[in-house]
Amino acid sequence: MKKATLEQTAFKAAKSLYSMFPIILGIILLISLVNVIIPKTFYSSVFKGNILTDSFIGSFIGSISAGSPATSYIIGGELLKQGISLIAVTAFLVAWVTVGLVQFPAESMLLGKKFAVIRNIIAFIFSMIVAVITVLILGVL
Amino acid sequence: MKDKKQDKNYRKWWFLLGVIVLYLAVWLFSSEIIIKSLQFFLMIIKRIIPVFILVFVLMVLINYFIKPKRIVNYFGKKAGIKGWIISITAGLLSTGPMYMWYPLLNQMQKKGVKNRFITAFLYNRAIKLPLLPLLIFYFGWAYTIILTMVMIIASVFQGIIVEKILEV
Numbered sequence: 001m002k003k004a005t006l007e008q009t010a011f012k013a014a015k016s017l018y019s020m021f022p023i024i025l026g027i028i029l030l031i032s033l034v035n036v037i038i039p040k041t042f043y044s045s046v047f048k049g050n051i052l053t054d055s056f057i058g059s060f061i062g063s064i065s066a067g068s069p070a071t072s073y074i075i076g077g078e079l080l081k082q083g084i085s086l087i088a089v090t091a092f093l094v095a096w097v098t099v100g101l102v103q104f105p106a107e108s109m110l111l112g113k114k115f116a117v118i119r120n121i122i123a124f125i126f127s128m129i130v131a132v133i134t135v136l137i138l139g140v141l
Numbered sequence: 142m143k144d145k146k147q148d149k150n151y152r153k154w155w156f157l158l159g160v161i162v163l164y165l166a167v168w169l170f171s172s173e174i175i176i177k178s179l180q181f182f183l184m185i186i187k188r189i190i191p192v193f194i195l196v197f198v199l200m201v202l203i204n205y206f207i208k209p210k211r212i213v214n215y216f217g218k219k220a221g222i223k224g225w226i227i228s229i230t231a232g233l234l235s236t237g238p239m240y241m242w243y244p245l246l247n248q249m250q251k252k253g254v255k256n257r258f259i260t261a262f263l264y265n266r267a268i269k270l271p272l273l274p275l276l277i278f279y280f281g282w283a284y285t286i287i288l289t290m291v292m293i294i295a296s297v298f299q300g301i302i303v304e305k306i307l308e309v
Contacts, residue, residue: 006201009204013200016200019153022156026159028186030160030163031181032181033163036177036181068272070269070272076280103239107243110247111243111247115259118306122306123264126264126295126298126299134288134291138287
């Protein structure tokens with residue numbers, strides 16, 4: 001196989017970033033609008049700082065979403081600034097990529113239904129566990 | 142396949158158009174909300190442009206020097222600790238959308254690659270090396286390092302659990 005030149009690789013990377021462009025731009029526009037319309041007290045009423053419910057809600061929202069991890073970092077980072085707990089945001093980030101409800105039909109077809117079901121359920125549970133452990137370690141340091 | 146990809150590309154632009162239409166609709170009720178939102182939007186854009194330049198440089202370097210597809214082919218041949226290391230590394234280095242990897246993983250599965258390695262590969266796709274500057278920008282160094290470590294360890298446990306359940 002012929003090795004790609006640096007120009008070809010740069011073109012491929014630029015194309016990849018360009019393909020993220022409409023989603024990232026749209027998401028930032030949405031975040032900006034939500035930031036102005038929804039009062040910060042709303043978030044604190046949903047995310048009350050409870051480890052279980054915060055991580056569950058974060059994982060749930062992350063599971064039904066899909067897209068580049070870059071989009072989830074931007075959403076998560078901005079939500080954190082709105083006062084949403086780090087546990088909820090971390091569970092959201094982890095579930096965003098590891099749980100794929102949107103990609104489930106493709107995963108199920110190519111890797112097997114049983115594999116896809118079990119992998120996604122375990123990934124959902126793990127997104128909450130990873131969030132709790134990460135935040136706990138961060139708190140200790 | 143190409144049509145499906147093109148359809149997905151169109152959908153991204155439709156999403157952006159939808160958000161712009163939403164802005165126009167809100168504008169009819171309150172121009173103040175839109176002005177404030179656009180100010181906030183510009184503030185975020187200004188902050189993240191330098192980060193995306195760094196992301197671009199890392200994407201070029203990683204894609205140029207490392208070929209994740211070759212590593213994935215290799216983890217089929219190794220078991221034990223080496224198998225874990227290769228599947229985790231391939232997951233970390235892999236690029237592109239998840240669905241692009243399913244056909245290759247399907248072939249690996251047919252060749253007898255353990256489900257634990259496929260699971261670990263899929264789990265580690267959550268950490269994208271070229272995107273780390275963005276994660277560090279929003280969450281800091283300490284958080285990024287801890288999350289990465291916890292996820293790598295979790296991927297091993299997840300691989301083992303998924304495989305054990307599949308064996309039942």
